[in-house]
Amino acid sequence: MCTKVLIVGGAGEMGQWFARFLMRQNYAVSITDIDPTAKEVAKKLGAGFVEDASETAVDFDIVLVSVPIDVTEEVIRSIAPQMRAGSLLMDITSIKKGPMEAMKKAPKGIELIGTHPMFGPMAPDLRRQTVILVPVQGRSEHWLPNIRELFEENGAHVEILTAEEHDQIMAIVQGLTHFAYIAIGVTLNTLNFEVRESRRFMSPVYEIMVDFMGRILAQNPHLYAMIQMNPEVKNVHNAFIAQCKDLAKDIEKGDVERFVRSMRSAAAHFGDTEAALKRSDKLINVNIAELDELAQSVGIERGLRHLYSGAVHVGIVEQVTPSHIILKMRGRRTKLKIENIQLLSTDELLQWKIDNLRHHRRDISVALPEKVQPDVIVRIISGIDGVVSAEEIDTYKIKKGCSSITFRIVILGDKKPKEVQGAVEELLKGIGGEIR
Amino acid sequence: MCTKVLIVGGAGEMGQWFARFLMRQNYAVSITDIDPTAKEVAKKLGAGFVEDASETAVDFDIVLVSVPIDVTEEVIRSIAPQMRAGSLLMDITSIKKGPMEAMKKAPKGIELIGTHPMFGPMAPDLRRQTVILVPVQGRSEHWLPNIRELFEENGAHVEILTAEEHDQIMAIVQGLTHFAYIAIGVTLNTLNFEVRESRRFMSPVYEIMVDFMGRILAQNPHLYAMIQMNPEVKNVHNAFIAQCKDLAKDIEKGDVERFVRSMRSAAAHFGDTEAALKRSDKLINVNIAELDELAQSVGIERGLRHLYSGAVHVGIVEQVTPSHIILKMRGRRTKLKIENIQLLSTDELLQWKIDNLRHHRRDISVALPEKVQPDVIVRIISGIDGVVSAEEIDTYKIKKGCSSITFRIVILGDKKPKEVQGAVEELLKGIGGEIR
Numbered sequence: 112m113c114t115k116v117l118i119v120g121g122a123g124e125m126g127q128w129f130a131r132f133l134m135r136q137n138y139a140v141s142i143t144d145i146d147p148t149a150k151e152v153a154k155k156l157g158a159g160f161v162e163d164a165s166e167t168a169v170d171f172d173i174v175l176v177s178v179p180i181d182v183t184e185e186v187i188r189s190i191a192p193q194m195r196a197g198s199l200l201m202d203i204t205s206i207k208k209g210p211m212e213a214m215k216k217a218p219k220g221i222e223l224i225g226t227h228p229m230f231g232p233m234a235p236d237l238r239r240q241t242v243i244l245v246p247v248q249g250r251s252e253h254w255l256p257n258i259r260e261l262f263e264e265n266g267a268h269v270e271i272l273t274a275e276e277h278d279q280i281m282a283i284v285q286g287l288t289h290f291a292y293i294a295i296g297v298t299l300n301t302l303n304f305e306v307r308e309s310r311r312f313m314s315p316v317y318e319i320m321v322d323f324m325g326r327i328l329a330q331n332p333h334l335y336a337m338i339q340m341n342p343e344v345k346n347v348h349n350a351f352i353a354q355c356k357d358l359a360k361d362i363e364k365g366d367v368e369r370f371v372r373s374m375r376s377a378a379a380h381f382g383d384t385e386a387a388l389k390r391s392d393k394l395i396n397v398n399i400a401e402l403d404e405l406a407q408s409v410g411i412e413r414g415l416r417h418l419y420s421g422a423v424h425v426g427i428v429e430q431v432t433p434s435h436i437i438l439k440m441r442g443r444r445t446k447l448k449i450e451n452i453q454l455l456s457t458d459e460l461l462q463w464k465i466d467n468l469r470h471h472r473r474d475i476s477v478a479l480p481e482k483v484q485p486d487v488i489v490r491i492i493s494g495i496d497g498v499v500s501a502e503e504i505d506t507y508k509i510k511k512g513c514s515s516i517t518f519r520i521v522i523l524g525d526k527k528p529k530e531v532q533g534a535v536e537e538l539l540k541g542i543g544g545e546i547r
Numbered sequence: 548m549c550t551k552v553l554i555v556g557g558a559g560e561m562g563q564w565f566a567r568f569l570m571r572q573n574y575a576v577s578i579t580d581i582d583p584t585a586k587e588v589a590k591k592l593g594a595g596f597v598e599d600a601s602e603t604a605v606d607f608d609i610v611l612v613s614v615p616i617d618v619t620e621e622v623i624r625s626i627a628p629q630m631r632a633g634s635l636l637m638d639i640t641s642i643k644k645g646p647m648e649a650m651k652k653a654p655k656g657i658e659l660i661g662t663h664p665m666f667g668p669m670a671p672d673l674r675r676q677t678v679i680l681v682p683v684q685g686r687s688e689h690w691l692p693n694i695r696e697l698f699e700e701n702g703a704h705v706e707i708l709t710a711e712e713h714d715q716i717m718a719i720v721q722g723l724t725h726f727a728y729i730a731i732g733v734t735l736n737t738l739n740f741e742v743r744e745s746r747r748f749m750s751p752v753y754e755i756m757v758d759f760m761g762r763i764l765a766q767n768p769h770l771y772a773m774i775q776m777n778p779e780v781k782n783v784h785n786a787f788i789a790q791c792k793d794l795a796k797d798i799e800k801g802d803v804e805r806f807v808r809s810m811r812s813a814a815a816h817f818g819d820t821e822a823a824l825k826r827s828d829k830l831i832n833v834n835i836a837e838l839d840e841l842a843q844s845v846g847i848e849r850g851l852r853h854l855y856s857g858a859v860h861v862g863i864v865e866q867v868t869p870s871h872i873i874l875k876m877r878g879r880r881t882k883l884k885i886e887n888i889q890l891l892s893t894d895e896l897l898q899w900k901i902d903n904l905r906h907h908r909r910d911i912s913v914a915l916p917e918k919v920q921p922d923v924i925v926r927i928i929s930g931i932d933g934v935v936s937a938e939e940i941d942t943y944k945i946k947k948g949c950s951s952i953t954f955r956i957v958i959l960g961d962k963k964p965k966e967v968q969g970a971v972e973e974l975l976k977g978i979g980g981e982i983r
Contacts, residue, residue, distance in 0.1 A: 181803070229750045233828070239751055239835050270747055283740050284748055288756055290794065291727050296813035297790045302783065304719050307818045311706055312720055314665045315675055319830065320724050320759055325823025326752070328814035332807040339798045339806065347738065348795040354733045355791060358726065359784040362775045367617070370775065371768040377732035378764035382743045386870075387761025389886040392669075393854065394755065397833050399675050418829065434822075450825040456892075480916060480979040487977025494930050541923025542978045543916040 113139040117171040119164055119186055120178035121156075122149040124232035124331065125203060129175060130156050132237075136261060141171070168193035173254075176202040176210075180337035184213035196220030199254040203228055205281065205334075206341045207245050207274035215247060222254045223247045225274060227281070231330060238266035245274050282343035287351060289335055290344070292327045310433075315395045401454060405431045413438075414460035415452040423455070423463050465499050468524025473532050476517040477544040478509060485516050488542075495538060497523050497531035515547060549575040553607040555600055555622055556614035557592075558585040560668035560767065561639060565611060566592050568673075572697060577607070604629035609690075612638040612646075616773035620649035632656030635690040639664055641717065641770075642777045643681050643710035651683060658690045659683045661710060663717070667766060674702035681710050718779035723787060725771055726780070728763045746869075751831045837890060841867045849874075850896035851888040859891070859899050901935050904960025909968050912953040913980040914945060921952050924978075931974060933959050933967035951983060 116133055120126045121142025130140045134157065141159030142149060153160035161167045168174055168190050178186050183204045191200055191214070199222045202210045207225045214223045225245030234240055242262045246255050262269050272280070299306060306321060313321065327335070361369045378384050405413075408428040415424045415438065424447065426440035436452065438445045455463065479488070485503040492501040498520055505517040522531045536546050552569055556562045557578025566576045570593065577595030578585060589596035597603045604610055604626050614622050619640045627636055627650070635658045638646045643661045650659045661681030670676055678698045682691050698705050708716070735742060742757060749757065763771070797805045814820050841849075844864040851860045851874065860883065862876035872888065874881045891899065915924070921939040928937040934956055941953040958967045972982050 229748065229753075233824075239838065241748055241750055243748065268747075280745060280748055283735065283738065284745055284753055287731060287734065288753060290791070291731055292756075293810055293813065294787060294791045294794055295723060295727055296817055297794065297809050298723065298783070298787045299719065300813045300816035301786050301790060302719065303816075306816075309716060309720055311704075312665065312677055312679065312716055314677055316759070316762070317665075317720055317724060319755075319827075320728075322823040322827045322830075323752070323756055323759075325817050325820045326827040328810065328817050329820035329824040332810040332814075333803065335810060336798075336803045336806045340801065340803075345795075345799055347734070348791070348798070350737055351730060351734045352788065352791050352795060354737060355726075355730045355784070355788050358730055358733065359781075359788060362772075362784070363781055365617075365776065367769065367772045367776075370772045373733050374729055374764065374768040374771060377729065377736045378768075380736035380739075380742075381732055381761050381764050384761045384765035386884065386886050387758040388669075388765040389854070389884075391755075391758045391762040393886060393889075394758075394830055394834065398830065402675065418825070448822065448825075450822050450829060453829075458894075483979040484977040487974055491927050491930075491974070491978075494927075538923055538927075541920040542927075543919040 113137055114173060115139045115171045116141070116173040116175060117161060117164065117168060118142045118158075119174060119176045119190060120144055121158065122146040122152040123177055125228070126177035127152065127156060128232045128234070129177060129203065130158050132265075134158065136265075138173075141167075143167075164190055165193045169195045171198060173199045173201060176200070176204075179333065180204045180206055180210075180340055183210050187213040188216065191217035191221060194218070194221050197253070198222070199224060199258075201226050201258070205229075205285065205338045207243075207272075207277040208342070211245055211247070211274040215250075221250075222252075223250045224254060224258055225277075226258075227277065229285075231334070236266065237262060240267050241270060242267045243270050243272055243277055245272055245277055278341050278343045281338070282341050282347045285338050286341055286344035287347050289327055289338060290348060291351070292324045293335065296324055296328045315398055316391075319391075319395065319398065402431075402433070402449070404454060405436055405449070408454075412460075414455035414463055415447060416455055417447070418451055418453055423467070424452075425460065425463070464523055464525060470499055470524045471522040471526075471528035471531075472519060473522060473528060474504065474517055474519050475532065475535060475539070476505075476515055476547040477536075477539045478513055478515050478547055479539075479542075479544045481508065481512050481514045483514070483516075483542075485518075488516070488539075489518065491538065491542075492518060492520060492535055495531070495534055497526040498535065499523055549573055550609060551575045551607045552577070552609040552611060553597060553600065553604060554578045554594075555610060555612045555626060556580055557594065558582040558588040559613055561664070562613040563588065563592060564668045564670075565613060565639065566594050568701075570594065572701075574609075577603075579603075600626055601629045605631045607634060609635045609637060612636070612640075615769065616640045616642055616646075616776055619646050623649040624652065627653035627657060630654070630657050633689070634658070635660060635694075637662050637694070641665075641721065641774045643679075643708075643713040644778070647681055647683070647710040651686075657686075658688075659686045660690060660694055661713075662694075663713065665721075667770070672702065673698060676703050677706060678703045679706050679708055679713055681708055681713055714777050714779045717774075718777050718783045721774050722777055722780035723783050725763055725774060726784060727787070728760045729771065732760055732764045751834055752827075755827075755831065755834065838867075838869070838885070840890060841872055841885070844890075848896075850891035850899055851883060852891055853883070854887055854889055859903070860888075861896065861899070900959055900961060906935055906960045907958040907962075907964035907967075908955060909958060909964060910940065910953055910955050911968065911971060911975070912941075912951055912983040913972075913975045914949055914951050914983055915975075915978075915980045917944065917948050917950045919950070919952075919978075921954075924952070924975075925954065927974065927978075928954060928956060928971055931967070931970055933962040934971065935959055937971075 116138045118126050118130055121130050122144035133140050141161050142153050143161040143164040150160050176186050200217055201224050203226050204210050205227055211225045227243040229241040259269050413428050424438055426438035429439045430437040436447050489501045501518050501520045504519045509515050522528045552574045554562050554566055557566050558580035569576050577597050578589050579597040579600040586596050612622050636653055637660050639662050640646050641663055647661045663679040665677040695705050849864050860874055862874035865875045866873040872883050925937045937954050937956045940955045942950055945951050958964045
């Protein structure tokens with residue numbers, strides 16, 4: 112029988128993510144949510160819907176709490192007493208101390224695993240993502256191996272921490288980096304600095320930095336507020352603001368030596384800055400390389416895969432700007448945003464054409480010496496440019512030592528069939544055949 | 548005759564960069580520098596060396612000042628009076644107001660172009676880099692088109708600004724972004740936070756952000772100090788610190804609504820955060836895709852190009868960790884840092900082998916009908932896996948309607964020549980030939 116999971120807050124973005132993920136892993140998922148659209152969401156997900164969690168929590172093997180941080184503890188306190196012994200209570204909030212304290216008050220016999228999936232609802236899957244698990248001594252032993260395996264089998268990197276360790280590390284890893292990016296964004300707003308306008312003055316390095324700031328500003332601000340509500344961030348913010356003031360003072364006073372000392376010592380503490388430099392170089396070069404290849408493709412047929420719809424656009428590249436590409440297809444022009452597309456390689460484009468175009472079929476009969484092996488000829492014909500496939504469909508003897516063989520060839524849909532047929536016939540003549 | 552350029556401060560990193568760049572463009576470059584190794588540097592560069600700039604400045608068409616910002620104005624003041632009418636004075640500092648004021652005091656008849664190359668000495672070339680030029684009304688007209696063309700022809704994006712516009716924009720584009728990253732680095736140092744250790748808890752997004760911080764910490768701190776000495780940054784720093792304090796206060800008070808409002812309004816001001824999100828997604832996915840492909844290559848032969856030495860390593864992938872890859876080549880194991888290598892595609896690896904291995908040569912004689920066209924057969928043989936090239940080296944008639952043709956085939960160095968020869972012979976038999 113399937114493991115039954117109830118996702119409390121299952122209509123939220125992360126709740127839906129987990130519903131889809133767990134259903135793919137053959138869990139029987141139901142959701143409950145105070146959101147009035149929750150029932151519809153459940154239907155769309157193909158998940159069960161539970162109106163009153165307190166009545167039905169007893170039926171589930173796992174209750175996963177996926178609600179905003181500011182109500183997580185309250186929801187845990189109200190649902191835990193309804194759960195049955197041997198079942199598992201999990202949360203997925205990005206702070207662990209408060210929620211874990213609340214979870215520990217659950218009736219004995221209920222297992223507990225605090226969970227922090229370090230990704231947002233946009234993540235397509237768990238590959239290369241990190242999930243932090245916070246088990247409780249004596250209260251996680253049965254379920255922990257299963258849950259760990261669930262994440263690891265799907266490509267996640269799992270780390271086990273205590274709630275205290277988690278909150279301290281996250282106060283920096285998420286707390287400080289988000290904070291700094293958001294503060295930059297707010298500052299640009301205050302100074303009325305036009306980011307779009309400023310792209311003209313950006314090097315590839317700045318462009319990437321600005322894009323990551325934009326990335327964070329694009330996210331759900333409530334989620335980001337909740338991450339900042341980690342009590343450990345206060346010290347981190349204070350330390351950061353103090354360092355900003357200190358650096359700003361050095362700069363204002365023109366104290367180059369002190370600034371240089373701070374930066375050097377930070378670099379020494381950071382460790383392998385050289386590796387960071389090279390990794391970032393690599394990313395920058397990937398960025399440049401694609402734009403260069405696009406720019407060099409003007410006048411050439413290319414295939415572009417739309418990263419979000421999955422659709423493939425094939426046409427002659429007419430124009431490439433830093434933000435757009437214009438593709439001409441049978442007289443029609445299509446303008447695509449560069450951030451939405453991925454350039455297909457020649458092989459990928461060919462494969463797409465083979466899979467998607469309506470191809471031409473031609474039969475070619477040829478007189479060849481009897482000892483010729485038709486399967487070898489088929490292989491040779493298949494290698495000709497524009498031929499999708501070839502097969503021998505008929506062979507009979509014409510005269511002593513001489514057969515007539517008919518090959519059926521499939522010609523790529525966007526090639527001129529006459530030209531490809533001509534090339535095949537030239538080849539057959541070249542190996543001594545006579546076209547009939 | 549070549550345009551003669553004197554680079555003042557030509558032994559510095561950027562000075563050397565410009566010396567190499569200009570020599571590649573066929574400028575006659577000399578350098579001068581107070582650095583005691585300057586003469587050796589000039590020799591290594593293949594540039595001229597000038598001991599006393601004040602005596603020889605008169606001989607040059609262009610004097611390019613490439614010295615630290617804090618002495619730029621002084622150097623400009625001392626060299627400008629030595630230059631000859633019609634020549635061009637340029638600087639390459641990242642602040643423009645002060646240096647331009649100093650340049651404007653140059654004797655009449657000397658042209659002036661303030662220059663800010665927005666890249667560091669690590670940039671391999673000008674592709675996709677931005678160069679900001681600050682001309683002076685009535686004093687740049689002759690040289691500006693040449694200098695602009697010099698940069699643009701080499702792939703740079705050139706922007707023309709006034710000194711004031713430049714300093715205001717750069718106070719944010721460079722001033723604020725560097726400042727925030729450096730402040731984060733200094734904070735991590737103060738908090739004694741182990742960056743290396745924390746990588747275990749990072750998602751692909753954080754890894755990239757941390758790498759860009761490391762990237763900045765890896766640079767010359769003096770250069771970064773100089774960029775911060777832009778007088779316009781003071782306001783920007785103050786605004787940033789004020790916003791940090793404000794946000795930190797909202798968070799401490801638990802004022803989620805105010806935090807959310809600030810973030811929303813910053814996002815609205817930023818503009819197209821969706822595009823930023825997607826561009827950053829693309830980069831993250833490129834990062835993941837290469838690591839995935841490496842991980843899936845265990846047990847398979849792959850080619851890895853070292854990004855810095857250019858050397859290509861070919862071998863069976865034995866192990867892939869998040870930081871290293873171990874390649875087994877003829878019993879020897881080589882451990883390579885992932886940030887230093889680029890995975891070659893199958894086609895790239897094949898091309899490398901064709902260009903670099905010692906290949907095998909075999910001659911194959913075959914009896915074929917006289918009407919066979921040897922060039923067609925050569926083309927067919929060349930398409931066989933493992934064949935680098937083929938040619939017809941001898942043909943004579945054996946009997947009526949039948950020729951003996953000898954083909955010389957070159958077999959890829961790492962293939963078993965017997966196997967490839969066998970495949971060629973099978974094919975020749977398949978088209979009715981008789982191996983002799």
